[in-house]
Amino acid sequence: MARVKKERAVQEEKYSLVYLMPLIVVLVFIPVLIYQINVPTGLTKYDWFVGTSTAMDFFLRAKSIWLYISFGFTIFIMLFMILSEEIKPIWDAILIPLFVYGVLCLLSACFSIDRTYSFKGIYEQFESVWMLLGYVLLVYFAFYNFRSEAAVRRIMPWLVGGIAFLTVLGLCQAFGLDPVQYKPLQKIFVTDKRLLGHLKLKFGEGRVYMSLYNPNYVGFYTVMMIPVLMALLLHTKKMIARVIYGLLIAGLLICLFASQSRAGIVALVVAVIILIIGLRSVLLKKWYVTAGLVLLAGVGFVVVNQMNNNILIQRLQGMFQSEKETYELESIVTGDDVAITLNGNEFHVEVQGEGDETVFLLHDQDGAEILSTKADSGETIVNDERFPFRLEVINRSNFKGFGVTTTLNQNVDGVETPVEKQWVFTNQMISGDDTYYVKAGGASLFHMKKVEKGLPYLENHYSLANNRGYIWAKTWSVLKKYPLLGSGPDTFTIAFPNHDLVGLYNSGHDGELVTKPHCMYLQIAAQTGIPALIAYITFFVWYIISGIRLYWKQDFSELLPKIGVALMVSVIGYLIMGLTNDSCIAVSPIFFVLTGMGLGINYHLKKKKSSQA
Numbered sequence: 001m002a003r004v005k006k007e008r009a010v011q012e013e014k015y016s017l018v019y020l021m022p023l024i025v026v027l028v029f030i031p032v033l034i035y036q037i038n039v040p041t042g043l044t045k046y047d048w049f050v051g052t053s054t055a056m057d058f059f060l061r062a063k064s065i066w067l068y069i070s071f072g073f074t075i076f077i078m079l080f081m082i083l084s085e086e087i088k089p090i091w092d093a094i095l096i097p098l099f100v101y102g103v104l105c106l107l108s109a110c111f112s113i114d115r116t117y118s119f120k121g122i123y124e125q126f127e128s129v130w131m132l133l134g135y136v137l138l139v140y141f142a143f144y145n146f147r148s149e150a151a152v153r154r155i156m157p158w159l160v161g162g163i164a165f166l167t168v169l170g171l172c173q174a175f176g177l178d179p180v181q182y183k184p185l186q187k188i189f190v191t192d193k194r195l196l197g198h199l200k201l202k203f204g205e206g207r208v209y210m211s212l213y214n215p216n217y218v219g220f221y222t223v224m225m226i227p228v229l230m231a232l233l234l235h236t237k238k239m240i241a242r243v244i245y246g247l248l249i250a251g252l253l254i255c256l257f258a259s260q261s262r263a264g265i266v267a268l269v270v271a272v273i274i275l276i277i278g279l280r281s282v283l284l285k286k287w288y289v290t291a292g293l294v295l296l297a298g299v300g301f302v303v304v305n306q307m308n309n310n311i312l313i314q315r316l317q318g319m320f321q322s323e324k325e326t327y328e329l330e331s332i333v334t335g336d337d338v339a340i341t342l343n344g345n346e347f348h349v350e351v352q353g354e355g356d357e358t359v360f361l362l363h364d365q366d367g368a369e370i371l372s373t374k375a376d377s378g379e380t381i382v383n384d385e386r387f388p389f390r391l392e393v394i395n396r397s398n399f400k401g402f403g404v405t406t407t408l409n410q411n412v413d414g415v416e417t418p419v420e421k422q423w424v425f426t427n428q429m430i431s432g433d434d435t436y437y438v439k440a441g442g443a444s445l446f447h448m449k450k451v452e453k454g455l456p457y458l459e460n461h462y463s464l465a466n467n468r469g470y471i472w473a474k475t476w477s478v479l480k481k482y483p484l485l486g487s488g489p490d491t492f493t494i495a496f497p498n499h500d501l502v503g504l505y506n507s508g509h510d511g512e513l514v515t516k517p518h519c520m521y522l523q524i525a526a527q528t529g530i531p532a533l534i535a536y537i538t539f540f541v542w543y544i545i546s547g548i549r550l551y552w553k554q555d556f557s558e559l560l561p562k563i564g565v566a567l568m569v570s571v572i573g574y575l576i577m578g579l580t581n582d583s584c585i586a587v588s589p590i591f592f593v594l595t596g597m598g599l600g601i602n603y604h605l606k607k608k609k610s611s612q613a
Helices: 002-010 017-032 061-083 093-110 115-120 129-145 149-174 183-189 215-235 239-259 262-278 280-285 287-307 311-320 464-481 501-506 520-528 530-551 559-577 588-612
Strands: 037-040 054-057 329-334 338-342 345-352 359-364 372-374 380-382 389-395 400-412 415-426 437-441 444-446
Touching: 017 061, 017 129, 017 149, 017 588, 037 061, 061 129, 093 115, 093 129, 093 520, 093 530, 115 129, 129 588, 149 215, 149 239, 149 559, 149 588, 215 239, 215 262, 215 559, 215 588, 239 262, 262 280, 262 559, 329 437, 329 501, 338 400, 345 400, 464 501, 464 520, 520 530, 530 559, 530 588, 559 588
Parallel strands: none
Antiparallel strands: 037 054, 329 338, 338 345, 345 359, 372 380, 380 389, 389 400, 400 415, 415 437, 437 444
């Protein structure tokens, strides 16, 4: 009897804030964290890495530290609720595939190609196996707590407060008044005082990133929060609350458009359509709300688009346009000589002598000599129209070798433009080894080989989805190499074929370090295996299908059904965005908390329905 009273007490109007505190921290406080931490890259041991041993991090490392603290606090609170408050744990079969996913992630980490990164996380990501298991924990803890309207009502003011803070920050950025660039505020989060007033972010003025590391993650955030705000707007009867929710929705729409997240705009359109279908019975009565929001979104889109010289229209058009591409430069292979394949013709080069006495020996794939001329500048000009190359000797104290400058046509803003690129080689820098190496940058030297081709369509559409086509094509080779357990959590950077300098050049990623596949599903499959991806998808498909069945003929007179269907729509929007964006600790923890909240509400409504049957 005492246990029943205690459990009933938790369901009362004032749900204990202590129980929800870990979730409030994840939803409200961690997303706004910005703090400079110098982190070791740990990648200098790889010959393809041209960066430094340490890197400055402002957005992710601090978030990851506080997330781990939140996970520990979550476990403590859950044990307290079960053991001291005697609130019994619950279970739903829908959680099975999620827990299977967690187990597979742990196994993947144990058999990782680099267990250090899988268990500790890699810089620019910090999504170790403990972070992935923490996501699973957040889902269950939110599911465990949000089985009552009292819990939902208790957390909503906090969530709305967090949305308001990020919206104001985003609006300031949209109109060129970025607080992050304001020197007095930088004193709070910049630890290197030499950077004060000189901190410049790469996104450009007027582009919104909030405190979420990247403008694309603003798309994730707005897609998740707008449906929740719409549900609150439709439910509340207080005019001041309606004004607040309406203003926040308007602000988030402006932030979304100003972030230029194409996937976010598409995902939001789909999510809102689903929300309208789900809440059709409510919206028929309040059609003016829907009409007003649609009009608001249209006006916001037009205004932001005009402010940024039609950039939104251009980016949306580019998202769906991708013609078949050809690349003049096909491969570079180093070994006994340097072989450059251009438009089906092979250019072979060797060197004899050193310094000013260096002689270039040139021939094609048939062994025929390729003629050249020594220019006054000291460069060697290739006299063969098949090979628009220039060669020069590099004779420095710290490097001896030669450079081959190619002049090839590349698509620059839709126009074929001749672009020069120098490739540097050597056969003199490694003692006892006279084979040829490419210099990738810094002190990196390695042999270049032909890289395995990925999916044929993607190999011919590198520019697909803002140059994601190339990364997707090469991620396919990672999947084929590690199909069952993946390469290990947070090891994509290592597993990716970073030696493919030709592919990186052709795809517009020259000089970049590819740290993520720009597709959440490829990210899961490549790092934790195809079975983990199947379990992940199974969980969310199960959640969505069961949600559709539950809400299709639901009475939406109360708060929980409105919030429940809104959370389902938020999840769908996030999953759509995952097609062209990765999981990131800036927004993924929020997603998993909202998923757990949706599960808890669904569980409550199903129990209520069955008890009334």
